[in-house]
Amino acid sequence: MSLTRREFLGLSAILLSGASLGLIKSKPPHRNINKNILNIAYPTDIAGWEPSQATPLQSSILKCVFDQPLELDKNLNLTPSIVTDYQWLDRHGQRLKLHFRNNIRFQNGDLFTALDFKFSFFDRVKLLPNTLLAGIWGAIDKIELPDLYTAVVHFQYPMVNAISMLADIPAYILPHQYYLKVGEKQFRRKPIGSGPFQLVEYQPEQRIVLEANPVYWQSKPYFSQLNILIVKDHISRAVMLESGQVDLSLNFSSYTAHKLGETPALDAKFQPTTGIMLLQLVNQGILKDKSVRLALHYAINKPLLSQALYQGHANPIYTPAGVGMPAYDENFSLLYNPAYAKQLLRASGIDFNKQQPLNIYTTKGILPNDLELVKAIAQMWNNIGIKTKINVMTQTMITAYQNGHKFDGPVLYGWNPATGDPSTYSGFLMNPNITFSLWQSDDIKTHISPALAALDMPSRIQAFKKFDRWQVSQGYSIPLFQNFSAIVSRNSLNIPETANGILDMKLIKRV
Known part of the structure; x- marks a missing residue:
C-alpha cells in the first residue's frame, strides 16, 4: 500500500512530536574489558525470586537461574530439557506422562527428581493462590510418580496446550527440599535453581550479579559473570551504551535503537516476537452492531502506523498470529479501506451525530508507543465519523476493569505467550470461560470448542x-501488530536470535 507524503508526515508529527533524544555523539572513552563479564543495562527488575509471577521481559533473567521442563528452538519447536519425552495417555488432554533426565543437580548439589517437578507444579500452586502459576497450573488434579524420573499429570479438565505451557511462563523447576527447609521468604532472598547461572548478589531495583553455575548439566555459558544493572529510563540506558559502561541493553523504541545503531561501536538488532497488540472489543452500545465493529477495523491504516511509530518493524496482523508463528495466516486480511468503513457505518443506520463519544482505553508507557498509537487510531475513527474519548489507565486499573466487567469500549491490549501456540492467544483472549476474554456472545463457544x-x-x-478468521470477520477483536524486540549491543557480541524475543543470556558470546 502506498502512503502519501502528506499522510505520513502529518501522522508522524502527531505521534512523534517531542520524541527527540540527546545521545552522546563523541567517541566513547577507552575502557578495560574483562572478557569473562557481561555488563547489561536492563529495563526492569524481576517481580521476585519466587518465580510464580513474571513477564516475558523478566523471564530472561529468571531463565538464568531456573530451568524449564521443555525448551524452544529458534523456530518455536519444542525441544527436550529436564523433560526428555512426553505422551498423552488419553484422547482428551487430561492425562500426560512425562519422563525426566536423571543427571541434573541444583546449584546447592541436590539431585533433581520427579518430586521436584510435583512440588513446582502442584504443591506450590496450593501454597501460592492468586498467582499466574496458580492461574495456569491450577488445572492439575493430581500428579502420580511411578518412579523418581517419571510423572503422570492428571488435569481436572482437558488442557491440550499443557505441553506447550511447559516451555512458557511461569513453568520453572524449583528444589522442593531446599524450598521447604528455608521457607518462601528465605527462598526469595537466596534462590536455588538448576539453570546456567546462580545468584550471588541482589539489590532490588538496582543490581543483579549472576555467576556461572559450576554444576550446570548443559554446556557452560560463555560468560562467567553477568552484571545486570536495573535502569528503567531509556535515555539513561542509551547513554550507558554509548559511553561504554555496559555491553548490552534492550526494550528501546525502534527510533532510539536505530539512532544507537548508527554509533560505530554498537549494533541494533530487530526481530519479530511472539507478542502481539490488539484491540479487544465488548458487546455493548454501538459495538453490538457488526457493521460498526468492522468499520472500526477497516478505518485503521496499520502499515502507516507501523512506519510512523515503529519504523516498519511492527508487522501488521489480521489474526492473532504474526510472521514465523505457527498459526500465521498469510491468506487472510482486512486491509485499510476508509471508503468501505464509511459505507458500513451508513448501513448500520445509526446517527453518529447523536451518539456519545466511543470510549477507548489504553495504558501509557506499558506497551510500545501505546498512547500515541491510540491517539492515531482515534483520529482515524474520527475521519470516518466516529468520535472517541481516550481513557488512560494503569495496568492495575485495566485488570480491575477487566475482572469487574466495566469496559464499555475498545481496549488496547498486549499479549505475549512465549511458545506461539495458538491456543494461548484466542484460546485465552476469546474463551468465554476465562476472564481475559472481553467479548461475550453465545456464538463464541460453538465456534471455539473444536479448537480448544x-x-x-x-x-x-x-x-x-x-476460528480466528471467523471471529475477526465478525469484528469481535481487531488484531493490530506483531511485536518486535530491539536489542542494542557492542558489535563485539554475538547474540543469537530467539523467535519469542526472550533474550537467552547463556548463548551470548564475544566474537
Whole structure:
C-alpha cells in the first residue's frame, strides 16, 4: 500500500512530536574489558525470586537461574530439557506422562527428581493462590510418580496446550527440599535453581550479579559473570551504551535503537516476537452492531502506523498470529479501506451525530508507543465519523476493569505467550470461560470448542486459523501488530536470535 507524503508526515508529527533524544555523539572513552563479564543495562527488575509471577521481559533473567521442563528452538519447536519425552495417555488432554533426565543437580548439589517437578507444579500452586502459576497450573488434579524420573499429570479438565505451557511462563523447576527447609521468604532472598547461572548478589531495583553455575548439566555459558544493572529510563540506558559502561541493553523504541545503531561501536538488532497488540472489543452500545465493529477495523491504516511509530518493524496482523508463528495466516486480511468503513457505518443506520463519544482505553508507557498509537487510531475513527474519548489507565486499573466487567469500549491490549501456540492467544483472549476474554456472545463457544479440544499441534493450528478468521470477520477483536524486540549491543557480541524475543543470556558470546 502506498502512503502519501502528506499522510505520513502529518501522522508522524502527531505521534512523534517531542520524541527527540540527546545521545552522546563523541567517541566513547577507552575502557578495560574483562572478557569473562557481561555488563547489561536492563529495563526492569524481576517481580521476585519466587518465580510464580513474571513477564516475558523478566523471564530472561529468571531463565538464568531456573530451568524449564521443555525448551524452544529458534523456530518455536519444542525441544527436550529436564523433560526428555512426553505422551498423552488419553484422547482428551487430561492425562500426560512425562519422563525426566536423571543427571541434573541444583546449584546447592541436590539431585533433581520427579518430586521436584510435583512440588513446582502442584504443591506450590496450593501454597501460592492468586498467582499466574496458580492461574495456569491450577488445572492439575493430581500428579502420580511411578518412579523418581517419571510423572503422570492428571488435569481436572482437558488442557491440550499443557505441553506447550511447559516451555512458557511461569513453568520453572524449583528444589522442593531446599524450598521447604528455608521457607518462601528465605527462598526469595537466596534462590536455588538448576539453570546456567546462580545468584550471588541482589539489590532490588538496582543490581543483579549472576555467576556461572559450576554444576550446570548443559554446556557452560560463555560468560562467567553477568552484571545486570536495573535502569528503567531509556535515555539513561542509551547513554550507558554509548559511553561504554555496559555491553548490552534492550526494550528501546525502534527510533532510539536505530539512532544507537548508527554509533560505530554498537549494533541494533530487530526481530519479530511472539507478542502481539490488539484491540479487544465488548458487546455493548454501538459495538453490538457488526457493521460498526468492522468499520472500526477497516478505518485503521496499520502499515502507516507501523512506519510512523515503529519504523516498519511492527508487522501488521489480521489474526492473532504474526510472521514465523505457527498459526500465521498469510491468506487472510482486512486491509485499510476508509471508503468501505464509511459505507458500513451508513448501513448500520445509526446517527453518529447523536451518539456519545466511543470510549477507548489504553495504558501509557506499558506497551510500545501505546498512547500515541491510540491517539492515531482515534483520529482515524474520527475521519470516518466516529468520535472517541481516550481513557488512560494503569495496568492495575485495566485488570480491575477487566475482572469487574466495566469496559464499555475498545481496549488496547498486549499479549505475549512465549511458545506461539495458538491456543494461548484466542484460546485465552476469546474463551468465554476465562476472564481475559472481553467479548461475550453465545456464538463464541460453538465456534471455539473444536479448537480448544484439538490435542495435536497441526490440528490445533488449523482449528484456530478457522476460528480466528471467523471471529475477526465478525469484528469481535481487531488484531493490530506483531511485536518486535530491539536489542542494542557492542558489535563485539554475538547474540543469537530467539523467535519469542526472550533474550537467552547463556548463548551470548564475544566474537
